[in-house]
Amino acid sequence: MVADNRDDFSAKIKRTLAERVGFLCSCPSCRVPTIGPHTNPEKSANVGVAAHITAAAIGGPRYDANMSPADRSGISNGIWLCENCARIIDKDPVSYPVKLLQEWKTVAEQEIKEKRGKVALSSTAFPILEAELIYDTSGRVFNGYSTEILNKYGNKTIEMSEVQNLPMHYKLDWSYELILVNNSETPVYNVSIEYVSGVKFSYIEDLPKINNLKPFDKFTLKTKVVNYFKGTYKDADFQILQKYPPLIQGSVIRLKYQDNDRNNHSNLLTIKENGIIESQKEI
Ligand SMILES: [Zn+2]
Incomplete structure (x- = not known):
């Protein structure tokens, strides 16, 4: 006889988990419907998993020995997923930690809460993602x-006071916040950015792991531009006093995202004067 040490969910809990997300997979980049008609007209067919x-048993993914069997089989320990996503999260538990799954669940339930009983606008509503670059410091x-200075002095010690007005090498840097705003009433999903051309940001903060933007919500990403410059300190100061120096103008970044129906969109963002970013739709 096989000992049953699994803290499985009751049928009622499974059903409630599914209903609370409208039988859609809770993975934010998936959202497939997990229920539909069976070939037998008397039945429905389910491809979802509570x-x-x-994990329900020792040795399983994300198993927590400190949890009681009741908590382990309780509704707060469950998430409704399609069969594919359920397999993926269990094969790679490190990439899908407890906290992330809890966030997926919260977001999925919240989405259904907002949509429940309303006319689906998603097919017609178009997301509008806009961007702005806000100067921080330089x-x-x-x-x-x-x-020139090294040749002039040879092996002699260089006196800073004597050479301070001569050209030297400087590392100039500018810090900005790159703001991505969803300026529409429809959510966007799986936002990503990639460098296209022009001066490269030496640093762009990573997008959050759940990179979805609710209507009128925004992401603020810290960014940095570095330029190696040769000139006098006055020339260097002139450069860094320009909040948006000419060197960053014309730089292009691609912004990718998906709409409610998981259609792909992509915008080319071109940095203009004063941090204004022109956003042009590609797809
Ligand atoms: Zn899924």
């Missing part, structure tokens, strides 16, 4: 004497 957030750091 997955355990922490600065210069001494990055070495120029060859």
Whole structure:
């Protein structure tokens, strides 16, 4: 006889988990309907799974020994997923930790709550993603004497006071916040950005793991631009006093996202004067 040490969900809990997300997969990039008609007109066919957030049995994915069997088989430990997603999260529990799955569940239930009983606008409503670059700080750091100064002094010690008005190497940097705003009444999903052309940001903060934007919500990403510059300190100061220096103007970033129906969209963002970003739809 096989000992049954699994803390499985009751049929009622499974059903409630499914109903609370409208029988859609709770994975934000999936959302497939998990229920539909069976070939037998008297029946429905289900491809959804009440997955355990922490495993039902020892050795399973995300198993938490500190949980009681009652908690382990309780509704708060369940998430409704399609069969594919359920398999993926259990094969790679490190990429799909407890916290992430709990967030998926909250977001999926929230979405259904907002849509329930309303006319589906999703097919016609178009998401509008806009971007803006907000200046934060800029600065210069001494990055070495120029060859002119080095040649002039040879092996002698360089006196900073004597050479301070001569050209030197500087590392200039500008910090910005890249703001991505969903300026529409329809949510967007799976937002990603990629560099296309022009000066490359030396740093762009990663998007959150759940990279969905609700209507009129925004992401704020810290970014940095670095430029290696040769000139006097006055020239260098002139550069960094420009909040949006000419070198970043014309840079292009691609912004990708999906709408409610999982159609792909892509915008080309071109940085203009004063951090204004022109957004042009590609698809
Ligand atoms: Zn799924």
